[in-house]
Amino acid sequence: MKILQITMISALCASLACTSIEQAQAAKYLRPEPFKELFKLEKIPLQVDSMKELSKHLTVLALREHDGSAINQRATGQMLALAMRLDPANQHARHANQALLRDDGPSTSSDDALLKAKARIRFYHRWLENPQAGTDANALSKYLIDATKVLQQETANAADQADWSGVIPPLAKYQGSAAPTETPTPPTTPTAANSDTPTAPGTPVAPPSTPQNTEPSYPISTMTINMPLTVEQHSVFRDPKDALKEKPKITTTYRISPITIQIQPNQDPNYFDLKIASKINPKNTDAAGLKKALNTLKTNKVPAAGAQVNITFGPLTYSHKNGAAGMAAVRLMLEACHRNIPLRDDIFLCASLDSEGQFRLPPNFWTVLNALRSEKSKRGRLIVPESAIRPLIQLLVFDEPDFFTRWEIYTCNTIDEALAVAAKKTDEKIAEASQLFQPVHQLSDKAEVVKLAVNSTVRKRLSDVVALAPNHLSAKILLLQGSGKRPMRLNETGLAFHLQPLVNQMTYTLLNAVDLDHPSTATLKKLHVDARKVLDPMERLVTRRDEGLYHDTMELANDIRSLNLLIRRNIRDANNSDSRIKSMIMSLRKDVIALETKVNKKVDSIAGKQQP
Numbered sequence: 001m002k003i004l005q006i007t008m009i010s011a012l013c014a015s016l017a018c019t020s021i022e023q024a025q026a027a028k029y030l031r032p033e034p035f036k037e038l039f040k041l042e043k044i045p046l047q048v049d050s051m052k053e054l055s056k057h058l059t060v061l062a063l064r065e066h067d068g069s070a071i072n073q074r075a076t077g078q079m080l081a082l083a084m085r086l087d088p089a090n091q092h093a094r095h096a097n098q099a100l101l102r103d104d105g106p107s108t109s110s111d112d113a114l115l116k117a118k119a120r121i122r123f124y125h126r127w128l129e130n131p132q133a134g135t136d137a138n139a140l141s142k143y144l145i146d147a148t149k150v151l152q153q154e155t156a157n158a159a160d161q162a163d164w165s166g167v168i169p170p171l172a173k174y175q176g177s178a179a180p181t182e183t184p185t186p187p188t189t190p191t192a193a194n195s196d197t198p199t200a201p202g203t204p205v206a207p208p209s210t211p212q213n214t215e216p217s218y219p220i221s222t223m224t225i226n227m228p229l230t231v232e233q234h235s236v237f238r239d240p241k242d243a244l245k246e247k248p249k250i251t252t253t254y255r256i257s258p259i260t261i262q263i264q265p266n267q268d269p270n271y272f273d274l275k276i277a278s279k280i281n282p283k284n285t286d287a288a289g290l291k292k293a294l295n296t297l298k299t300n301k302v303p304a305a306g307a308q309v310n311i312t313f314g315p316l317t318y319s320h321k322n323g324a325a326g327m328a329a330v331r332l333m334l335e336a337c338h339r340n341i342p343l344r345d346d347i348f349l350c351a352s353l354d355s356e357g358q359f360r361l362p363p364n365f366w367t368v369l370n371a372l373r374s375e376k377s378k379r380g381r382l383i384v385p386e387s388a389i390r391p392l393i394q395l396l397v398f399d400e401p402d403f404f405t406r407w408e409i410y411t412c413n414t415i416d417e418a419l420a421v422a423a424k425k426t427d428e429k430i431a432e433a434s435q436l437f438q439p440v441h442q443l444s445d446k447a448e449v450v451k452l453a454v455n456s457t458v459r460k461r462l463s464d465v466v467a468l469a470p471n472h473l474s475a476k477i478l479l480l481q482g483s484g485k486r487p488m489r490l491n492e493t494g495l496a497f498h499l500q501p502l503v504n505q506m507t508y509t510l511l512n513a514v515d516l517d518h519p520s521t522a523t524l525k526k527l528h529v530d531a532r533k534v535l536d537p538m539e540r541l542v543t544r545r546d547e548g549l550y551h552d553t554m555e556l557a558n559d560i561r562s563l564n565l566l567i568r569r570n571i572r573d574a575n576n577s578d579s580r581i582k583s584m585i586m587s588l589r590k591d592v593i594a595l596e597t598k599v600n601k602k603v604d605s606i607a608g609k610q611q612p
Contacts, residue, residue: 027070027174029100032081043136055087057117065108070174078147088312089258217304220337224260225329226348228371231316254371257314259329264308272305293324303338325362328353346380347422359385366497382407394494401481405443409473433469453482489543496602507596524564531557
């Protein structure tokens, strides 16, 4: 009996040992599908910085130390899928995803980082699960629950609350991916190609297999470049007259946005397709010329075929005011990925691309330039077209010499010139010029920049930079700043660029927002106030010789105020006819169209004709 018990116990132990060996087998990490929409990012009620923070903490959790089981590998995929959607420019998440696919084993997160990440995700989850946050936020909260349930033993095996189909494979797929035990390789059948044994006469001999060229058309599969863009944030608000109704609201602003391409190889060497993965309003796509630019790129401008390319324009909606400028970054990245040229992480591009493949100024250059001007803490290497030189010099009139220390600016007219500047490994002259510029690049205080721009040692250094890299615009303009010949007043070029956003706003308002029969005094008052906010500080910067555009714009702003006063008097006087008001509105519309034509003509003469 005792012997029987011992035998049974031994068998049981052997069985448990086999089971634990099977469970200990590490499951394979499977790639999350990167493009299927899980929630509408623009409807998540979080600031962009908060989305980036949430993405960062999810990446930290994804790099936790775990046993490599199917449950943990699937949770890691869920965390990285959310991280890459919340912040498409999160390079840490993308590199971690690639390393896990290669089974490289990226470095794990520290305990302190994990504790902080868990706390911050709990903080965001509490807000996102609130019904007042909206349906998309509630959906994101469920995805967060699913991705982080593995962190607690009691919830690790709970069923998913959200729909991950098409993005994360089911758990069975991970369980089936565990490394199989090695089986003996069957002996190869002798053939004429690998055996000295003679074959019988008439026996067909298989031809030796020829090695196929499996090198991908795009060795680099993911890349990001930052661009200053005009973006739209879509939201809803409660109708003050009816609490049960919601009204849509679109807020347009300028922001530095990451543009990312992800390339999936296709077995068909002649296949090539470009798709915008970001949510873009169809009218924006048409108005911006993006469709035309996409089709042009597909047909005759791509460096190679055999790929599917997905494009994202950052977390907010791409505005039609950018035109097709975003495609300049796409074209540059496609070329870099095809040539296997990794780009620096601090590259910023402010340009559009014409039909001849030449860089031009984007249609809203002066507006998006504000995104770079306002980011006092950011630094980077900025690529602009040569046509940007004249308007950028005008920043010295606004006492902003520090703009040219924070941004190391190069002028480039072609894709090849831009790649030479943007690559991680540049030629010796550009590398040496950049190294010489580094001490100046670290300066941010305006007073320091003004003093050092006249320092003979600094000026010698800047001259050496220009000698090595003639297209180093920052060095050239800082030399101008300290030469005693910097511009003190806005010339006609500077006026045109500075006034263009205001004149465009006045044109749009008078033509679209001012009703001919029932003009709104509030709209006209706001337009006048906005105009004077721009025009009044400019008065001291304008010379009499170049004041034509300024005078015309100021006169138009004052006429808008006169129209507003006339409407208010007309409301008080019931017997007063509105024919004079209509006549004045029609006259203002005519004047603003003429002024816009004049301003745009001046800007276009500098920027070059814009062709998507």
